[in-house]
Structure formats: structure tokens, C-alpha cells
Amino acid sequence: MNKFFSAEKFKYTFYLLSHPLDGFYEIRHRDRGSVPIALIIVFLAGLTYTLNRIWAGFVVNDVNPRTVDLLSEMQGIFVVYFLFCVGNWSITCLMNGEGRLKDIIMAVGYSLLPMILCGLPAILLSRFIASDEEAFYYLIIFIGTAWTVIMMLLGIMTVHNYSLGKTLFTLFLTLIAILIIIFVFMMLSTLLDQVFMFIRSIYLELLFRG
């Protein structure tokens, strides 16, 4: 238990915010990170996203509350998260990346922290602004997003020990890998469905004849 959740490891997530390069290096090589904490951060980021959709102030919120569904949004976020991690892993494996799957999971997961740290105050602020003060809200959201993107980029770069150019290139390949994975899954499900339908029709046929 201590291996995953120690006070020191919780504090380390905040250290990462200001020292992404050193921080991710130590995650890779000195075992300072924790996969469960990364997953918790992803969960909280998903929660923040849904909260933002339903609780952000009326002035900035153009979401129909009837379309907000925590469960399906959370599923979507986790699916995208794992697709990205696996896609990245499968590419970097072939391209001399030093990161293991758990390093990628931690790097991507930890870098979502600014989303939560900026998202929650933004929701709070959005409830106290009028229409020409929206810029403050969008600024906070923008800072959170930019911070996350920078951290994610540096994180992936560091755990694989890549240059920036190579990181961007592998990210592009990751995108293609994700598409391939989706394609394979869809094909698999269609084929399985057909096999199932085949067995089902044989069963029904036997049932009717028998």
C-alpha cells in the first residue's frame, strides 16, 4: 500500500507542476510516481470536466443540462486516456523509447493535474461573472489547458529520453496507432457479432426443427 500511496508521493504530484523535466525523470528512474495516483488524477479531471459542464455559470455555460451524463463522459475520458497510452507505448516500443507502459500512464495522468487545479476555480469564478467578464474565465481555462499540454509533452519526452522533434513525430504516429487500434476493435466486434449470429441461427434452426 505504501508503495502507491504515501504522503511523499502525493506531495510529489505538486512538485511535478513546477519541475516537469526533473520530476518526470525521477518518475522514470527513481520510482517517485504511482500509477493509482495517476488514475485518481484522471478520474478527478473527468469529474472536473463534467462539473464544468453542469455547474459553470449561466453566462458562460451553453450546455444543455439534459445532455450531461457523468458515467458516459467518464467512460469516454478513460477510453481516450488508455487508447492514447497504449498507442503511444506501442509506437515508442519500436522507436527506442525508454518509457514503460506504467511510465506513460503516469506521465499522461499526472499532467492532467493543472486541468483540475484551474478547472475548479474557473467553475467557481464563472458563477460570479457577467457577460463582458467572460475573458477571465476563459483565461483560466486556457492556462490550465496550456499547462497540461506542456506537461504532457515534456513528460512523454522525458520518460522516453527523446528530443522534442522525435516526441512530436511519435505523437503523430501515436494518433495513427490509435486509429488502427479502433479499427481492429471494430472489426473484431463485427466479426464476433457475425459468429454469434451464425451460432444463434443454427441454434434457432435446430429449435424449430426439433
Next chain:
Amino acid sequence: MKQLILRTVLPIVLMLLILSEPVSVCAAEVPYDSYNYDYWNKVVFTPAAYVPDDSISGVSLGTTPFLNPQDIFVAQNGLVYLADTGNNRVLILSEDMKSIVKEIKEFDNQGTADTFNAPYGVCATADNELYIADSQNNRIVVLDLSVLLGETTASEETPELVKIIENPVSDVLEADYVFTPLKVTVDYAGRVYVVAQFMFQGVMVFEKNGQFTSFFGTIPVKISTIEKFWKKFKTKEQREKSLMYIATEYTGIDVDPSGFLYASYIDSAGIQAVMRLNPNGQDVIKKGQNANLGGDIWIDGMSEYSGPSRIIDVVYRDKGIYSLLDAKRGRIFTYDYEGNLLYIFGGIGTQEGTFVTPVAIEANENKILVLDSYRAEIISFTPSEYGTLINDAVGLRYDGDETLAVDKWNEVLKYNENLELANVGIGKAYLTTGEYKLAMKYLKLGMSRQYYSIAYKRYRNEFLKANLGYFMTGALVLIAAWFVFKGLRRKNRKAKGGRSYE
């Protein structure tokens, strides 16, 4: 016996209970849906705004049945003009549409009796001049009816001819152009607006003396980027064979008292099907929150029923309210002067109050008249309590009496609490009276971000002003606490002899 009752009678009673129609909340049962679109373009069903109250056919008027009638017009004095196209006549009906005032089949054209050939559109001015789009004779006949209508006894006298508008000549018209007028309308200055067949350049405008002056308000042609993209790959032959991108024709026109022209057309995108043209021919119509003036929001599917509305006529009513008639689904869409949808009603069918082929719409005081060419009937609708309240409230708002409109809007909300327009109306009134908290509540229900924001700003200012003392005290306490805390910590650290960092 008891067994029998339990076994047979009880199930039957239960069945009847289940199968019987639930008691309708609405007072009048109508053969169509009445609905509106909310902020998210979702259908919200409403009480019926208008209910059918009468249908007028040739038989009910005691004459030969109408044959393929194409246009109706309600004059300022209340007389109803009907272009009975197939019978080559124009009928003038009394105000209550129960009897025929006059039947015009022929007129005196410089000494000879002349007749009509498929009169397609009619329009009458306040001084009883009747404009008839005599389509197959390629002319517009203008008759003076003041003598005819002034007489108390019905006479067989033919109406006097004022002028004939035909053969428009202009540089912008082709030499072999055949003028086939379909719809005609006249503004207060005597300018004649004509929708002609195969005339894609816009509405034709004629001066009072019958001289063709110009086109008016061309419908913009929209070509999507995908179409443009594919066009690049087409060979010359393919391009020649493919459809030409030309503007559509106008389908109906009407003039409001200030001389602005309402012109409807068929928009394939279903976004805007009506224009309000100023005297320069520019479209100055206002669009509402969802920026849609095309009737129904696009209905998905491949059936006859899907796609955008096919708006074929427009009528300007009172206080900036205008209605559009959809031929595809037989619906009537009513908008206020700001382009907000007020109510939708009507449908295709054969029941009383539905249409088969609606072709023209008119307003007779508070009633709405729809002409059905296939059924050869005028179907008359009268506003329900709900419709009347909305009309009145919009009218009051149009005149600037927003505070007076609040009572009406409150009544409307009793019938339909989802009507965003009513909520906004109430919210705005509270905003002007300074009850910002209530204004915020109603403006949020009405999805009006702009006014909600104004109300919220004022509410926030008021709140801050009222509680400034508390805020300042709180801030002072916090600052003091922080200094104390800092001092204590420094003391502690000194006592420990300082802490070293790596």
C-alpha cells in the same frame, strides 16, 4: 355469480379503462400538433394557439365549386378576394365570408368585353382598386371597384378598367421574355410588386403608371464548399449536364403598412425562407435567438416528410407579426418582429382544419385564412385563449408597453410554462422595475444570456453595496490573522534554531 363477475365483467371494465382516451387537458381538440422550438431546437409541445372554426367552399357560398383557386386577399375594409383560377373568375366575399358580394368574370376593355385566363393572384388597395395577376393572358389587370361596391343592390354591371400592366420592356429583360405574373401586391404609394414565373432575378417592381422599373431583392445562391470542390474535378461535359445553380423564385409576397415587402421563398437549407425588403431591396428582417426563419428545423430521414419546410406564402399580420405557410407539412409558423417563433400549428390531412395542398395564407383581423387549392376551400382559424394572449403580449411589446405585457405573459405561462419568450418578457419587466433577483430567475428560464447578465451585474452591485461593511471587516480580520500567524511561526522557528533545507 360472483365468480362470473370477477372472470368476465371486471376484465372488460379494466380493458375499457385502459383503452379509453385519456381526458384531454386542452379545451378544443385539434387535428394537428401545436408546438414550438426551445433554445436547444428541441420540439416543445404547446396548447393549440389557433383552432379551426370554419371552412368556406363554393358550395357553402351557393355558387359553383372553386376550381384550383390560387390566392386570397383580405382588403382593409374586410372584404375577402379570391382568385378562382380554374374558373377564370375573381370572387369578392363579404367580411364574414358567408356570402358573395360580387363575382367578376369579365370587364370592359376599351369597349369590348374581356375575360381572364387563369387569374393567379389578387390584391386590392384601400381605395378599391383591384389588381389581378391574369397569368395566362400575361398581364396584370387593374380594375376600379368603387362604383361596383358602392351600390347597395347587386348589379350585373362590369367593373371599370383602370389600366393593364403588360409586356415589361427593359434592358435587363431578355427580348423574348414572356411575362407570366403569379402573385401581385401593391404598397401605399401604388408601386406594384409582382412575382412572375421563371423570374429568378427577384420581385418585379412596376411604377404607378405601369412602367417596369427594377428587380427587387434577389435571393442569394448558396453553393457549399463540397459542391465547389467536386466542380473542380468535373469535365466540361459533366458540368454542362449537372444542375445549374440558379436562385429560386419567390413564392409569396405581402406588404406591410410602412411599405416594407415580405417575400417568402423555398430555402433548400431550411434556414431562412422569408425576407423583409426595405425600399432599396435589401433584406432587413430580424432573426431570433436561433437565427432560423425557415419554418421547421431540418427533419432527418429520406421520406417525403423529411427535409426543410417548403414555405409558399407569407402574410404580414399586425404589430410586426407575420406568418409563413409550409406546403410540405401543412404548418403555419408565426414569428414576431424580432424573429422569435411564437407558435406552430396546422398539418396535412383530410380532417377539418388540415390541408392537402395549401397555397395561400391571409389574415382577417385576428383570424388566419388558408386557401387549399386541392380541396378548393378556405380554411379559417380562430385564435384560442393561448394564441390571443401571445398575440396581445407581442403587440404590447411592439408598442413599447413591456410592463403592460407582463400580465399577459404571466397568463401565457399558465398555459405553457416552457415558453421562453414569455419568461424573457417577464424578466425584462422585472429588470426595469429593479427586482433583479426575480429578473434573473425569469431571464435564465428564458435563456437570455444578455439580459440575465445585465440583471446579474446590477444584483451583484446591490449586494456588494449592502454588504460592503462585512466584506471589509472580514478582510481586515484575515489580514490581521495572517500577520499573527506569521509572527508565531517565526518565533517558533527561532526557538527551534531554524530549519535547514536541502
